[in-house]
Every structure is written in structure tokens, then in C-alpha cells.
Amino acid sequence: MSGKPSAPVAEAEGKPRRPEEGPARRGLTRKHREWLAALCFVAPDALGLLIFLAIPMVLALALGFFDISGFGTYSFAGLTNYKRMFTDPLFLNSVRVTVTYVVLFVAGVFVVSLALALLVKQKLPFVGVLRSMFFLPHVVSLVVIGLVWQFMLIDGRGVVNQLLDVVGLGNFSWLGNPNLALFTVVAVSIWFFMGYYMVIFLAALQDIPQEYYDAARVDGAGTWATFWNVTWPLMKPTSFFVLLVSTITGVAGLQAFDLIYIMTEGGPANKTMLGIFYIYQQAFMFNDYGYAAAMASFLVLVLSAATAAMFVLTRGGRFEVD
């Protein structure tokens, strides 16, 4: 290069260049250069998703058609693993447990976190401390949470039972009674997630213009009418997001595995055997990778269908609001 600026191509051709087109370069047009730049920015993430998510997903799907020992031997099994799934009482039990867990967890976490968001939106003394307190469980390791709750809920001498005993409510085996264990795990899961979803709801609440509330007040609306006619409709997209994410979390989130692993190991009597834990057990404790992969594929399929249904029913989360 001589250091002498080159003449723009358009000018050289006797055609005036528009200033927004910038200096002309050899080869690619500006549009193509922008595509290339965009591609360079997107490529690392896309590559990561491809290598660590898409390819493993496809491989996992393929594993479902094989009988795999876990020690390097594979043999094609066709649909055997899928057929076995629907005749395996333990898998069907895990589906029942998962559905119960998800319904209770999603409903519970939705109501509790929305209520907390409404509470901490108020001008209360020490509201910052309150918000932090509600969010704190979410930053603690699930393993620690599982261990601490297990200790607090132990038969007879756990702090929860001690407190209940004081008010004469008796003594329960929260994690050892088959009729209570799943509800206990749901409650701990909600407690863990309530702060996280509270923050999301709070952000949505703070996004609603104050003028709407002023107008409602002028119209004579009470607290409930204001919530139902102003807050709730404007919260629907956020509610949809929370419903969607908490459903996915309920089925396949970390807490669905970690808390069960630490607190109950799927017991008592398989009453907390969530699908994801049963899949783990089959793969890593029983070496049945093919069967585990088939069940995992089924789980993904059901989850995708449920997500799609939610999108359709809510018009992509927009509901009637456009």
C-alpha cells in the first residue's frame, strides 16, 4: 500500500456514492460483509450449541435403538427399548410421579412467587432485605439444600416436627412416609425457586405504567378489581414465560434430580421416582444406556409437545394482547 487513499469504485465508474454506503472495498459488498461479520459473531455460539447440544441429542435419540452394555458393546435393538418402556411398571410409575410433581410444582411456584412479587413491590420497610431473603435459597447449592432440609425434616427430632409438636400437630415422617414424601420434595423445590420467579414477576410488575393504576383508582376499582383488570392482563406474557420455564424445570430441571438424589433416592417405595431419576438409575446404576436413552427421548418428545401446546393455546404467549 502506498498510503494514498484509493478512489471509491462508484466514483471511478462515474457514479456518485451515497455517504451511507461507506468506502468501497474490493470483492464483497457491504451487505455481504455484514453477513460475514454477523456469521462470525454467531458462529461460536452456534458451533457450541451444535457440538454440545444438537449432536448429543441426535446421538441420544439413536442410542435408544441400541442395546448398550455400558462397557463398550453395542447391538442394534430396533424398537425393543421403546416397547419395553410401555410395559415397564416402574417407568409408568415414574411418569405418574413426574406428572404429579410437575402439576404441583408449577402451580405452587407460580402462586407463591407471584404473591411474593406483589408483596415486595409494596413500599415496605426493609423491602430490599426481604427481596434478598426470598431470593437467597436460589443461590445455595441444591445438595446443601437437600441435606439441610433432610436434617430439618427427620422423623421425631427434626426442627419441623419439633415445632409442630409444640402446637400439638403431631409428628410426621416427611420423607419416609410414601403419602407425604413427594409433597415434601415439591415444597422444598418451590421454596428453592420462589425467589427466582419472584424477581421475574417483580420486573413485569414494575413495567406496568403507574397511570393505569391511577386510572383504575379514579374509576373506583378496589384491590382485587385492579389486580384482575390491570395487573393480570398485562402480566400474561410474563406468566406464560414462568409457566413454560417452570414446566421444563419441573420435568428436567436440576432440582428434580438433585433433591431426589439427596433426600429420598426415589423412595420410599418408588413414590418419589421422577422420570429423570429413573433414567439416571437405568443408565448409571444398571448400565442400561439404550433403555435410558429411549426413555429420555420420550421425555423430550412429551416436553416438546407440551411446550408447543402452550404456545398454540396462548398464541405464543401474547394471549389476546397484541
Add this chain to the structure above:
Amino acid sequence: MEEKHTTLTKENGGISRRQFLARGVAFTFAAAVTGPGLTVLSSCGGGGSASGALKFWQFYALGGDVPAQSKWFEDTVDAWNKKNETQVKLEYIPVTEYLSGSKLQTAFSSGEGPDIFIISPGDFLRYYNGGVLEDLSQYMEGDARNDFYENVMTTRTVDGKFYALPMEVEPMAMYYSVKAFEDAGLSEADVPTTWEGLLDVAGKLKKGDSFGLLFDTNPGYYQNFTWYPFMWQGGSDVVAESGKESTFDSKGAIQALQFWQDAIESGVAPRKALGTGANDIVPNLAQGYCAIQNCGIWAVADMRANAPDFEYGLFKLPLPPGGRYTTDLGGWAFVANSEGKNPEEAGKFCAWALGSMSEDSIQRGVDWCTKAKSDIAPRKSVQEKAEQEGAFDSGPMEFFREEAFPGGRGEPRYTPEVYKAVSDAIQACQLDGADPGQQAEQTVQTINAFLKGYSGASLV
């Protein structure tokens, strides 16, 4: 002023935005290509002492609950490394991860399993049928092979070959709190010998938030291990001697299921244990959570290390009407990975450490069973030497040697499918009030369906 202009352009020696992007992409590409390549190359080298060392996975943490245990592992490896060119490197895996986590299994699945590791009989067939266990008897002298107790080796032997060398023998018994007995007005004379008597005494010992009796309640291999003797006492078994069919729906199994259910439903036993479970004696018996606990010989060392002042007694597993005494003999064993980087050296290490007639191998067994832990030895010579040193002369160790161990039976080596079927029956009856007879029938069907297509080593 123009000379001081510092914009990064090609003209002044810097780089343009386009060059920056191009170089960035080139660097990323180079890193992506050479990074894994270098990793693969480094792992294939095997020349360096660290990368060439045999990996030995176990769960005794440095400075853990009983420091002497991890020190024994270190001393063993150090002694080998001093004498041999092929080095062994200890790698610690947390116990919960080792027992029910995915680390060991995923390591084998990816062809990166440890060269040497420890397993219990409950896991033996999983690894044997997976074809990753090295025949260790080929590295042992004939005298050493005959030195192991036969009932201890049954579940580690296939076609007369040893695939695992046990470090220890761990019989189960009942521990009781002397203070709890005294507080309830009971004495040594009230120590129960029957199932009925046990429930009766446990009822008298239950007080406030303290339970009378503790059996394991967590579903898992350990719970099955602790339950089997109660089934055996009534003459039943999970699988017939032929290994081709299940006999689980027999009287002994059904009454054992009923017995554990009665312990829970009568309220004398809790549905959850403290600590890591009913294998953990200090948080349960020593802390007063229960007055009688079903636990193994290892608890003697735990008490010695963590609750030395706690006064406890021991009695044999009580019997059902017409029952015959037996107990379960658990224990961990060294195994070598036949698919590892040097199976021969790994096998030689196991044989040298635990299965040689040399003085130091015998002493190593004595040190583990009587100093680091509190166990019965799996070999006659080790047991004799330990007895000569007075390790079994008195107290709990004498009880285990003289009363609990004789008549004991090695922990079964069922496949995961059989284990799970039995586990489900125990859980359903113990904690969910299921009918033992019905559960036993269901278990037989599940096991028989599995055995029809089973082609691995014999289950019995």
C-alpha cells in the same frame, strides 16, 4: 501531531478491524484443531511418570473420618511404588459418588475406567459381565489362593478364578445402647434372641423422639444387604441353587418382609435414619436417635474414632421361630481393570497388596482389619496373625469373631435387575404397607422374566 496519531491501522503498524477478525477466527480455528489433538497426544504418550501411572480409585479420603484408613492406602501404594517401575496413583472419589453416583460407570463407558478400583459383591456381576475384571488368581501363588476363606470368595469367583481380592469381611449384628437399656429398666439378660422379642424390647426402649430400633430404610444395595440375613434365617433365598429361577415367594422371604414392616408399623423404628443412613452408627445410636441399631462390624472402628466414650453392647441377629442363625458377610475388594492401560501390572498390584504369602502382605491385611478398620480378615493367615496380636481377645471384636462371624454367608452378587426387584419388594412392604405375600409373588415374576434371557456369570 500526525506522528502521534495512534489509531491501529495497517499503515502505522497496527491491524485493521478486518485483520483483527480474520486473525481471531484463525486463532480460534487453530486452537480448536490443535487443542484436542494435543490432549489426545498427551494421553497417548504414557512416557511420563504421572500420565503412565496406574489409576487407583477408592473412597477413603485423606484425613477422613478415620485417618488411619486413608493412610493405609497411601502406605500400600508408596510401598509398591518404591519397588516397582510401574507406578500406582491413588485417586479419591467421594463415597456417595462412588456408591450411587455416575463417575465410575461413565469412566468405564468412555473407556477411561480406573486401572485398579474397589467393589463390593453387590456390584461384582455388573463389572464381571461387562468384561472388565482381570483374573487375579493368575498372579497369585497356590498357597495364597487357598489362604482365603471359601465362603468369602464364593461371590468373587467364576470358574475357579478369583476376580476380586477382599480386603475385609464385615458381618452384621445388632448394636445397643447400654444407657438406653438401663433407663428402660432392662439389662443384658433382656437382650432379645427372637424377632418377637426384638420388637417387644424395642417398644420398651422407644421414648419421646428416640426410637427403639433402626433398620435401613433408604432404597439401595445396602438395604438389600442388611435385609438378606433375615430372609436366609427362614431358609429362603432370592434365586434357587440352579441360578435359573427365583424362590423368593417362599416362607422365609415373606416372613422377613413382614418383620421389617411390623418394625415400622408398630412405631418402634423410624422411616428415616440420621447421617448417611443405618450404616452410620454415631449419628444414630451414639446420638440417642435409636437404642438398637442393625449395623456391621465397621461401626466398631467408627465408635472408637468418633464416640469413644459411648457405652454399647452387641448381640447376634435375632431369629424367627424355627430359624437358623446366619448373617451377611460384606466387604470391599481390590479389582483390576482388564481393559485398562496395563492389566497385568494392575493385577500384580492387587495380588501383591492383598493376595501374597509374603510377610508384608499378611501384615498389610492385619493392619487394615485391626488397626485402620475393625474387620474380620478374609484370609486364614491374616486372621491368625491378628489373633496372635490379640486383636480379637476382647470386647466387640471378640464378639464378632466368636459369635457373629461363624455361620455367616457372603454378600450375594445379584445383577442390578435382581437387586432392584428385591429392593422394590422390601420398600413396598417396609414403608408402604404392601402385602408381603403379594409382593414376593410379583418379585418372583420379575426375576424369572429376567433370568430367562440372562446369559452372564452364575448369580449364586
